[in-house]
Amino acid sequence: MLEVRELTKSFSGFTAVNQASLTVAxxxxxxxxxxxxxxxxxxxxLITGHLIPDSGEVTLKGERLTGLAPHAVVRRGLGRSFQRxxxxxxxxxxxxxxxALVAKDAREFCFWKPLQNEKEKIxxxxxxxxxxxxxKVVAGELSYGKQKQLELALALAxxxxxxxxxxxxxxxxxxxxxxxxxxxxxxVKERGVTLLFTEHDMNMVFGIANRIxxxxxxxxxxxxTPDEVRGNHAVQEVYLGRPTH
Amino acid sequence: xxxRHLLLAAAVVALLALLPLSxxxxxxxxxxxxxxxxxxxxxxxxxxxxxxxxxxGHAAFFAIGGYGCAxxxxxxxxxxxxxxxxxLVMTAVFATLIGALCVRLTSYxxxxxxxxxxxxxxxxxxxxxxxxxxxxxxxxxxxxxWIDTPASxxxxxxxxxxxxxxxxxxxxxxxxxxTLMAIRENQVRAGFLGVxxxxxxxxxxxxxxxxxxxxxxxxxxxxxxxxxxSAWWLQSAEVLIMVVLGGMNSFFGPAVGALTLILxxxxxxxxxxxxxxxxxxxLIATLFFFPSGxxxxxxxxxxx
Ligand SMILES: Nc1ncnc2c1ncn2[C@@H]1O[C@H](COP(=O)(O)OP(=O)(O)O)[C@@H](O)[C@H]1O
Ligand SMILES: [Mg+2]
Numbered sequence: 096m097l098e099v100r101e102l103t104k105s106f107s108g109f110t111a112v113n114q115a116s117l118t119v120a121x122x123x124x125x126x127x128x129x130x131x132x133x134x135x136x137x138x139x140x141l142i143t144g145h146l147i148p149d150s151g152e153v154t155l156k157g158e159r160l161t162g163l164a165p166h167a168v169v170r171r172g173l174g175r176s177f178q179r180x181x182x183x184x185x186x187x188x189x190x191x192x193x194x195a196l197v198a199k200d201a202r203e204f205c206f207w208k209p210l211q212n213e214k215e216k217i218x219x220x221x222x223x224x225x226x227x228x229x230x231k232v233v234a235g236e237l238s239y240g241k242q243k244q245l246e247l248a249l250a251l252a253x254x255x256x257x258x259x260x261x262x263x264x265x266x267x268x269x270x271x272x273x274x275x276x277x278x279x280x281x282x283v284k285e286r287g288v289t290l291l292f293t294e295h296d297m298n299m300v301f302g303i304a305n306r307i308x309x310x311x312x313x314x315x316x317x318x319x320t321p322d323e324v325r326g327n328h329a330v331q332e333v334y335l336g337r338p339t340h
Numbered sequence: 341x342x343x344r345h346l347l348l349a350a351a352v353v354a355l356l357a358l359l360p361l362s363x364x365x366x367x368x369x370x371x372x373x374x375x376x377x378x379x380x381x382x383x384x385x386x387x388x389x390x391x392x393x394x395x396x397g398h399a400a401f402f403a404i405g406g407y408g409c410a411x412x413x414x415x416x417x418x419x420x421x422x423x424x425x426x427x428l429v430m431t432a433v434f435a436t437l438i439g440a441l442c443v444r445l446t447s448y449x450x451x452x453x454x455x456x457x458x459x460x461x462x463x464x465x466x467x468x469x470x471x472x473x474x475x476x477x478x479x480x481x482x483x484x485x486w487i488d489t490p491a492s493x494x495x496x497x498x499x500x501x502x503x504x505x506x507x508x509x510x511x512x513x514x515x516x517x518x519t520l521m522a523i524r525e526n527q528v529r530a531g532f533l534g535v536x537x538x539x540x541x542x543x544x545x546x547x548x549x550x551x552x553x554x555x556x557x558x559x560x561x562x563x564x565x566x567x568x569x570s571a572w573w574l575q576s577a578e579v580l581i582m583v584v585l586g587g588m589n590s591f592f593g594p595a596v597g598a599l600t601l602i603l604x605x606x607x608x609x610x611x612x613x614x615x616x617x618x619x620x621x622x623l624i625a626t627l628f629f630f631p632s633g634x635x636x637x638x639x640x641x642x643x644x
Contacts (some may be wrong), residue, residue: 143532165531171524181529183522194522197515198433198533203540206514 102151129310174255195252381553381594392524395460403571405553431553439545585635
């Protein structure tokens with residue numbers, strides 16, 4: 096479904112992502128793990144067109160994504176969240192989701208269709224991410240965890256076929272992390288969305304992912320099922336004796 | 341809140357429609373001018389307030405609309421009802437070309453580029469003497485007889501400005517208005533929702549420019565003449581001050597700003613020589629003491 100071929104990206108001489116390749120099959124729950132600074136976020140930014148790779152390419156269902164602008168990548172069925180929360184902080188939760196739906200239906204230029212027409216859809220999305228209660232709250236005033244949920248709602252609004260979540264639980268308490276991961280896997284399975292995500296909690300990763308890729312110094316040093324990755328020597332070396340969060 | 345504003349606006353239009361009964365030419369001229377600048381300032385606020393794009397060259401489109409209409413009318417003998425729409429189309433075309441380049445840049449760079457294009461339009465108008473009359477101005481613009489009196493021209497302006505304001509209100513409160521605000525707040529996120537951010541900004545730029553062109557066309561007809569000054573950066577600055585003074589966070593704020601600034605200009609006629617200085621002081625006072633403009637002040641009072 097999603098094919099990443101030999102992506103490389105340097106920042107003024109420092110190679111953040113180095114010849115990284117991975118394949119995500121339809122319906123996969125695919126985790127990208129690696130120590131801080133391994134290049135996970137950069138990899139996601141390259142896949143989604145937020146950054147332009149020095150070399151390599153990304154295809155979705157055989158169609159080339161590399162070189163497309165973010166909006167064009169999204170239109171082809173890819174959705175994403177950001178490690179650093181990126182929502183519309185001065186708008187209410189309701190308005191955040193509303194704008195996401197306008198964008199999804201490409202209704203920016205429908206002057207005659209009032210904004211209020213999508214009540215049920217918005218309510219439904221808010222229910223999905225459990226933010227019904229907060230509909231009228233300004234996003235900037237939400238707790239960190241709830242902002243993460245809103246971030247998820249925005250990514251889901253576009254009804255992506257492939258969803259990229261960059262550390263969806265970063266900064267959450269262990270309990271929030273667990274709840275949030277369960278929610279995400281539930282949504283993903285219900286909707287038949289393919290998921291590519293990064294996560295620092297290894298128990299979670301090995302618990303829910305059916306494929307794992309390990310990134311180290313920008314290179315993919317292992318990719319396979321959780322058992323294969325667990326048994327991989329290179330991976331053991333990277334993580335040996337080192338707490339993973 | 342917005343519904344109350346609409347009712348108030350409708351009441352103002354109804355009252356204005358009665359203004360010819362006063363028989364005062366002075367008032368008719370004054371409010372014709374106010375209406376034109378209400379439209380001009382509101383069109384700019386679509387960019388500043390909604391899109392967060394601070395244009396320093398909005399007068400370019402005011403001038404293009406004004407000169408376009410005037411030249412078609414006088415030099416080519418095109419009837420007004422054709423000349424005006426044609427001038428608007430012309431303004432839209434220029435807004436498309438200029439806007440397509442400007443929205444490639446963001447923040448200060450966008451502002452600087454609009455300033456540069458504004459000055460370019462001014463230079464063309466200034467130098468193209470055979471077409472525009474250069475700095476002597478383009479004079480003796482003759483309106484058709486049905487809008488030949490102060491009262492009929494005022495009503496003509498009232499109708500057009502009201503229609504234009506309704507159109508701008510619809511745009512500002514449509515998905516486009518909301519999308520512009522989203523881009524202003526977080527352009528990256530908007531892009532990753534699937535919004536072609538530049539295209540949306542360009543459409544706003546074209547709409548804003550075209551309505552400024554309508555204001556310019558009315559201005560030329562009103563004065564029966566138009567001068568290169570109308571494209572000069574000071575004109576852009578003046579309408580920008582109207583927006584800031586009135587309040588850019590409110591749809592009708594710039595209209596209030598236009599009214600206030602024009603009335604101030606009238607009250608200080610003896611000080612005309614100091615008008616730029618006065619403008620500067622008004623701007624400074626606004627920024628320091630009520631940064632959300634008169635509309636912001638009114639809102640704060642209403643809340644108490
Ligand atoms: N825009 C950038 N400019 C310079 N260096 C960057 C930039 N983005 C990331 N890096 C560097 O690239 C490396 C990988 O970063 P990142 O992709 O954020 O890692 P991860 O998400 O795995 O923690 C880090 O060393 C980081 O400092
Ligand atoms: Mg990261």
